[in-house]
Amino acid sequence: MQQKLSLYNTLTRKKEVFEPLHAPFVGMYVCGPTVYGEPHLGHARSAVTFDTLYRYLRQLHYKVRYVRNITDVGHLVNDADEGEDKIQKKAKLEHLEPMEVVQHYTNIYHQDMDRLNVLSPDIEPRASGHIIEQIEMIQEILDNGLAYVVNGSVYFDVPAYHKEHNYGKLSGRVIEDLLSNSRTLDGQDEKRSPLDFALWKKAAPSHIMRWPSPWSDGFPGWHLECSAMSRKYLGTTFDIHGGGLDLMFPHHECEIAQSQASHNHSDAARYWVHNNMITVNGQKMGKSLGNFINLRELFEGNHELLTDKYSPMTIRFFILQAHYRSTLDFSNEALQAARKGYMKLMNGLRVLDKLPYPDEAVTPDEKLNDELLKLAQDCYRGLNDDLNTARTIAALFNLLKKINSLYLGQLAIGSLTRGTYDTVWNTYRELVQEVLGLQEEPTADLENMLDLVLSFYKEAKETKAYDKVDAIRAELKKQGIVIKDLKTGIDWAYEE
RNA sequence: GGUAACGUGGCCGAGUGGCUAGGCUCAGCUCUGCAAAAGCUGCUACAGCGGUUCGAAUCCGCUCGUUACCUCCA
Numbered sequence: 001m002q003q004k005l006s007l008y009n010t011l012t013r014k015k016e017v018f019e020p021l022h023a024p025f026v027g028m029y030v031c032g033p034t035v036y037g038e039p040h041l042g043h044a045r046s047a048v049t050f051d052t053l054y055r056y057l058r059q060l061h062y063k064v065r066y067v068r069n070i071t072d073v074g075h076l077v078n079d080a081d082e083g084e085d086k087i088q089k090k091a092k093l094e095h096l097e098p099m100e101v102v103q104h105y106t107n108i109y110h111q112d113m114d115r116l117n118v119l120s121p122d123i124e125p126r127a128s129g130h131i132i133e134q135i136e137m138i139q140e141i142l143d144n145g146l147a148y149v150v151n152g153s154v155y156f157d158v159p160a161y162h163k164e165h166n167y168g169k170l171s172g173r174v175i176e177d178l179l180s181n182s183r184t185l186d187g188q189d190e191k192r193s194p195l196d197f198a199l200w201k202k203a204a205p206s207h208i209m210r211w212p213s214p215w216s217d218g219f220p221g222w223h224l225e226c227s228a229m230s231r232k233y234l235g236t237t238f239d240i241h242g243g244g245l246d247l248m249f250p251h252h253e254c255e256i257a258q259s260q261a262s263h264n265h266s267d268a269a270r271y272w273v274h275n276n277m278i279t280v281n282g283q284k285m286g287k288s289l290g291n292f293i294n295l296r297e298l299f300e301g302n303h304e305l306l307t308d309k310y311s312p313m314t315i316r317f318f319i320l321q322a323h324y325r326s327t328l329d330f331s332n333e334a335l336q337a338a339r340k341g342y343m344k345l346m347n348g349l350r351v352l353d354k355l356p357y358p359d360e361a362v363t364p365d366e367k368l369n370d371e372l373l374k375l376a377q378d379c380y381r382g383l384n385d386d387l388n389t390a391r392t393i394a395a396l397f398n399l400l401k402k403i404n405s406l407y408l409g410q411l412a413i414g415s416l417t418r419g420t421y422d423t424v425w426n427t428y429r430e431l432v433q434e435v436l437g438l439q440e441e442p443t444a445d446l447e448n449m450l451d452l453v454l455s456f457y458k459e460a461k462e463t464k465a466y467d468k469v470d471a472i473r474a475e476l477k478k479q480g481i482v483i484k485d486l487k488t489g490i491d492w493a494y495e496e
Numbered sequence: 497g498g499u500a501a502c503g504u505g506g507c508c509g510a511g512u513g514g515c516u517a518g519g520c521u522c523a524g525c526u527c528u529g530c531a532a533a534a535g536c537u538g539c540u541a542c543a544g545c546g547g548u549u550c551g552a553a554u555c556c557g558c559u560c561g562u563u564a565c566c567u568c569c570a
Binding site for chain 1: 497498499500501502507508509510511517518519520521527533534535536562563564565566567568569570
């Protein structure tokens with residue numbers, strides 16, 4: 001029997017048993033990347049975390065619709081009127097079309113996520129493709145009297161909203177504190193309150209990313225796309241909203257405000273789930289700090305902090321070995337350990353394949369069976385407790401120890417019942433491959449392996465061991481490889 | 497300044513009132529032509545000081561230290 005999945009809900013600040021609104025359906029929305037730069041380890045953590053949640057929900061037989069957006073409209077660099085759009089800035093810099101920049105980084109993001117074995121979301125909406133929906137939502141908020149228009153821009157009226165709702169309920173902000181501590185930024189003259197945020201911004205003449213709206217030619221505000229797109233695809237209230245902890249305020253707080261202030265009149269999602277940050281030497285890895293490490297740099301070992309290249313699966317394992325709500329400290333040494341741990345898990349997978357259930361009679365060892373079943377159960381206990389993959393992996397290693405002992409004959413496979421065997425084998429395989437999403441990465445190089453085989457072939461020929469020669473030829477032929485005995489030497493070719 | 501976290505052994509990292517986390521590293525043993533893998537054993541812990549308790553790394557208080565959010569950020 002599996003226990004229920006619990007998730008830590010930022011909205012209530014406690015772990016709650018996950019109950020979908022309309023089981024067996026689950027709607028999940030996760031904030032995806034802003035595609036103006038190469039994906040780094042931080043992007044990977046968020047993606048891997050929610051990919052694992054997605055995978056686990058599916059394994060629990062929920063029918064999940066997973067929506068993860070692509071932000072391609074760009075946010076303002078700062079709050080100023082003359083602030084340049086991030087994507088536009090990059091575009092000017094490189095003399096490219098904004099959409100060309102967007103496509104470029106979107107492609108890289110997709111490639112890197114594939115390599116990390118992150119499943120594609122069911123819907124991946126782009127902000128630029130949902131301008132109409134965003135305009136509609138702004139109009140609703142205006143109709144409800146919680147936004148105002150100034151010079152073609154529309155702002156969300158936070159103080160007015162706060163009279164009836166609680167602005168700050170998600171992040172634990174106190175509006176009075178926010179007011180007394182808000183910084184004076186340029187270009188805030190249009191806002192009635194420094195807490196107000198833009199729903200629509202009128203574009204400056206130089207601004208090339210722009211769309212028509214009832215208020216001006218311009219572009220949607222920072223937080224609106226997620227509200228509009230999550231509603232379109234998941235409804236006015238859905239189950240899970242995920243994202244990085246750094247998005248909690250203001251981004252997600254504003255999403256809730258927008259949702260409440262629109263015709264939704266809801267918090268949008270019932271469970272708000274946030275993954276923690278990756279740190280380097282205890283400091284957050286981030287664009288603004290310039291200490292981020294791109295995934296490509298990790299995969300290729302091309303960074304001053306790295307002594308080696310680290311495969312996508314090593315990165316995935318590294319991320320999963322910590323609980324998603326803890327900070328995870330990056331270091332070369334930690335990655336070295338992760339690589340070995342990952343390999344160990346993969347070797348376990350291979351051992352399972354080599355250990356079939358015996359045909360002959362078995363003499364069950366009740367104690368061993370109980371122990372193994374308990375270890376298998378532990379693997380799920382971790383997952384169910386707020387997706388604690390660290391505990392799941394620890395439990396898998398405990399299970400693996402027994403599996404290896406069976407493999408070595410230190411424990412007798414014949415002392416397992418069929419039921420225990422199936423449970424243990426299925427648990428290990430399903431958790432490692434389907435839920436944790438860890439898969440084997442072939443390390444062998446075909447050319448090198450063939451060179452080795454050909455050297456044996458050559459040796460066999462020289463010693464006139466023709467039975468071996470024939471055997472090698474036959475085996476290779478099965479693989480679609482033919483050996484060519486040339487006057488100039490031995491070579492191989494693909495069978496034509 | 498406001499708010500919220502965190503401080504676990506050489507490294508990473510779970511846990512949380514009494515029961516071995518786990519991985520990596522290091523030492524030894526089994527195995528072994530050598531080695532590797534695997535198994536077994538061992539090593540160094542819960543920032544400090546008080547308090548609650550039969551019992552605290554786990555709860556409470558204080559001190560010290562670190563970080564995050566408050567500005568785009570996964």
